[in-house]
Amino acid sequence: MAAPYGTPEESAGDDLRGRALQRLKRKQAFYRQLTTYLIVNAFLWVIWVISGLNGGSWFPWPIFPLLGWGLGLAFQARSVFGRDGFTEAEIQAEMRRLSGD
Incomplete structure (x- = not known):
C-alpha cells in the first residue's frame, strides 16, 4: 500500500519544483518590470x-x-539574482579560519 503523501523523494522533488517555479515567476516579474522601466523612461x-x-x-x-x-x-x-546564503565551501573556509588552521 502506497503512503498517502508519497515518498520522501517525491516530496523533495515537489518542493524543488515549487521553489523552481517560484524563482522563475520572480525572474519573469523582474523582466516585465525592466521592460516597463525602459519604455516609460524612454x-x-x-x-x-x-x-x-x-x-x-x-x-x-x-x-x-x-x-x-x-x-x-x-x-x-x-x-x-542574488545568492541565497552561503556555499558549503565558504562555510568550511570560515570554520577553518575560526579554528586557527
Missing part, C-alpha cells in the same frame, strides 16, 4: 526633448524617475 526623455525644442525648460527632470525607479529595480534584481 517616453519621458522624448517628452523632455520635445518640450525643450518647443521653448520649454532644458532642466533634465526625467532623471528623477529614472534614478528613483532604477534604484528600486536594482534592489529587485539583487533579490531575484
